[in-house]
Amino acid sequence: MAYNNNRVSKWLISGPPLLYLILFFAIPTLIMAFAAFRFPGDYGGLLPLVGTNDAGATALLVNSENWRDYLTLENFGRFFDDPIYIELFVKSFWYAGITTLSCLVLAYPLAWLIARSPKKYRDLLVLLVILPFWSNFLIRVYAWMIILGPQGYLARAANGVLALFGVGPVQILFSHFAVIVVLVYVHLPFMVLPLYANLEKHDMNLLDAAQDLGANTWQRFWRITWPLSLPGVFAGAALVFIPALGMFAVPDLVGGTDGFMIGNLIKQQFLDSRDWPFGSVLSIMLTLAVLLLAAIAGWLGRGGKRDAL
């Protein structure tokens, strides 16, 4: 009986979230994957598979003879035929990569400082890191539009300096640069938090031991702190890279025509062009690309360990 009760309570606990994920994640993903093989409807959406047949009854329209009118690989063909889509993918990965790297470079020292500060201040410092979340995301991006805008101090100072050399003026807002700056700003806390959680747990004795055994500051960092912080680095990188890759609001607002990313294209297909099948193709290709990247990273990670002396 005890065994049975245990099993019941296990299902009671894991059931609701599992159901939630099936209903709102797994099934929609499958619907979207299926949509990638269908035709767009006359007025957007998808060409219906169910409708009124010749006899006037509601029935399945697709059958073994006419399925080619309803299912197609054409959407995928379109993706691969025009290099512009692959180029946009590469560009988006590039943006997300630069963003992740910049976040890492900025967040690492910050997380390290917080982790090394007196215990009583740490919670306060972590709170300060997440404080920006208290104001609306769009407001923060609009604030950046002012900072980067042609009348902002940044642009005026930069152009003032450039003018001395007879160059310029340059536009900062509506550029690659603006998109990356704001992407970094928006995602920085997602890098700081997992790094901090990792660095805070490091045993300081290990650094003492390394120093005692002859390691200088640089060697102590690269041989002890850095390898031990890799789980935090990977967690932070995933939390920054994946949302940055799919971001459409930031490039929409500060990117202009230069900053267009894959997220913008997907949004355009679903909302403006109302071409759901092609939007689905783009989404699926994006998901596959991220999975492929994760697999490569995992494979490289394991390979590194096998090199052990």
Add this chain to the structure above:
Amino acid sequence: MALLEIRDVVKTFGDFTAVNHVSLAVEAGEFFTLLGPSGCGKTTLLRMLAGFEAPDSGEIILDGRNMANVPPEKRPVHTVFQNYAIFPHMTVAQNIAFPLKMAGVPEPELKARVEEALEDVRLQTFAKRFPHEMSGGQRQRVAIARALVNRPRVLLLDEPLSALDAKLREQMQIELITLQKEVGVTFVYVTHDQGEALALSHRIAVMNKGQVEQLDVPEAIYSYPKSRFVADFIGQCNLLDATVREIGSDRMKIEIAGVGMAEALPVEGASVGKTGALSLRPEKIKLGVTLPSDDPDEVHFKGRVHDCLYLGDVTIYIIELDNGMLVETMLPNSDPGKAKFFDDNDAVELAWRFDAGHFLPA
């Protein structure tokens, strides 16, 4: 000249004086122990030897070289830390190779020396294991091998056995002695465990409140403690309040409060009328139903068994003297027919040679 010299070293943390004018010298090849209760300054002294703390004043001379301003990574000194501090992301072999890599030892030689170090601590088959796959005793050995692999001038050990269980600790003590003899490296060992210190060391410095109370070979520390603190801290010891009554050339007469006169060895600092305590180890006291009382070299008293503590190999008898004073004695349970010799309330006589005790002037 001694290998390691500590000259009048002082270290304070705010109001607290951790190390108070300590001077001592450690010879090459010695197993030297700093022994004392927690907070006595032994660990601070060790950290100054390693270079993690700088003395406020005084000097540390290693191999004729002043260690002031020499950072830990540049000192020919390695430490075995209390919690081992094994690098969790490296295999055993990588851990042991670490100091060699830092010293720039080339690959083929490095491999050979790691092999050798693994052999020294009998971990050859564990080279590719990660620390989390090993037991406490094995990790301890990794820490020792890693600290010894590039032959430091001095190996510092900070309570290295305190995290192990009693049985393993004893085994590791034997291994440490053997290893130290084999490699010939000077060990400076910090512990609060007096048994460990007595068993392992060539010499012991007993520390209390930042100062060295007594520095000597283990036998002398145990048999002739120079202060009440040392007598009390090392092993079991009876401290009987006494007053000096007469001082002769090779012995003196003292009066044990409320019990009677006894003879003892004259000691420095004793003068007629001086009060102090007679320190007397339990195992130095003879115990019997009747004991001959005519030996002029023996001190003789009567008492009654107050309590017995049966420990298997020995029994501790707490004897109450006529005036109510309690004296701890110990007899090995050497009679095959009997578990122990006396029971509670048995009338007994006790005696000790005049030179078994040791008068400590207050």
